[in-house]
Amino acid sequence: MVATNRAAEQAGLHDGLSLTDARALCPALETAVATPEEDRQSLERLALWCLRFSPLITAHPPDGLAIDITGCAHLFGGEKSMLHSFSEALDLFGLSHHLALADTIGGAWALARYGKERLSIIPQGDIRTFLAPLPLVALRLDPAVTGQLKQLGLRHIRHLMDAPQAPLTSRFGPEPVRRLRQALGGEAEIFNPLFPPPAYSVRYPFEEPVLHQSALDAAFEKLAGQMESLLKKAGKGSRELDLRIFRVDGHVRPMHIRTSRLCQEASHMALLFQESLNNFHEDLDTGFGLDLIILEARHIEDMPEEQHGLPQETRDRDRISSPATDSAELAQLLDRFGNRFGFDRITRFTPRESYIPERSFQTVPITTAEPSATWQKDNGRPSRPFLFFTPPEPITVLAEVPDGPPLRFEWRRRHHHITRAEGPERLAPEWWDTQNSDTLSQTRDYFRVENMDGHRFWLFRAGLYDRDDDIPRWYMQGLFP
DSSP: OOOOOHHHHHTTOOTTOOHHHHHHHOTTOOOOOOOHHHHHHHHHHHHHHGGGTOSOEEEETTTEEEEOOTTTGGGGTSHHHHHHHHHHHHHHTTOOOOEEEOSSHHHHHHHHHHOSSSEEEOOTTOHHHHHTTSBGGGGOOOHHHHHHHHHTTOOBHHHHHHSOHHHHHHHHOSHHHHHHHHHHTSSOOOOOOSSOOOSEEEEEEEEEEEOOHHHHHHHHHHHHHHHHHHHHHHTEEEEEEEEEEEETTSOEEEEEEEEEEEEOOHHHHHHHHHHHHHHHHHTOOOTTOEEEEEEEEEEEEEOOOOOOOOOEEOSSTTOEEOHHHHHHHHHHHHHHHHHHHOGGGSEEEEEOSOSSGGGSEEEEETTSOOOSOOOOEETTEESSOSEEEEEEEEEEEEEOTTTOOEEEEEETTEEEEEEEEEEEEEEOOOTTOTTOOSGGGSOEEEEEEEETTSOEEEEEEESOTTOTTOOOEEEEEEEOO
């Protein structure tokens, strides 16, 4: 048996008892299959609900929670009032519980599980008095170590307080002394919150539970405005935003969005959350009402200042645009696509450190940071064609040998007579790339050519005629505008 309720405990049953012995003690015993994974998920949902009391929550599986209420108690009328509010909410959920408030995590853990009172508050500085009569198992020690300590007559925490620490450490290791010091406050204990507290968070608690979506929309509009003011004041921008909608019955509806660029505009936040909120309204289930909304900004970075160019009137005289404005509008459109279809499916081209044209670029998600490499340029203009063929397409060429430009070529069943040509531009293969050993890994000579109709092409010959091992072949790499 892994867990028992109060009725089973009154019948003499306890955790760890075999099912056969339990049925012998209580023939009318009702059992159910244990589901540890579902219990863990329920515990995490309860921890999310507890965010209304403090941003620092951690789960102690299988049946415990720890909340750091430093600086939060006065918001609920003091520590005692806060503890009673928490207890009343758990009673409404139908959850049996024991709550304890202490200076240390270990002290609260011990008193909540082995104290006599259902609600316990240890006054500051009196933790030794409250922990002394509790059993050693309240220190979160290994059962084997607890059994060995009992054989020596050490059954309560007060016995461990009075015992010399050096012999205990040499015989049982550092764990008993470390756990005792943590419970008493002599040694710090790491508090790993379920979610790291966001630096930028705004919340909107409703005075009374609300049932209508108009109240939710109005509250979110205020939260977005507060978040914009918070970020702009600090000169920051966010790449991820979390919205959590809390119901009075403990259910939490999370919503998450990401952005390709730093975001700090309330209108942009509203646009990205619009689809999630619409889906929430369609299957609106407010239960007994919504009582809290929290908006959090994560992945915070410094917001760079943007130079907006001089406005240029477009064909529509009622609209003024600039390069910076157009770029921001495009980023907002990509953000909507990314949150709808997934940012891994919305990609862009970025330069890559390679002189081989088809390897000089790559596709990355739009959320990827800008690379250090830049596009190659010639006299301020891109030196590569706008339309690129990957892989290059083979063509038939009549050219002067060994290194002369092509005179005419056939591509896609059409003949082209060349009137102008520039080149060659020789590119050596990347000798360190052993995975590409085909014909295209030979030395290349590139030519920019123009036909009689004024169309411009980028051709290359892979391989040299004066090398015995090379097999020269011609390819079409791209088209210039």
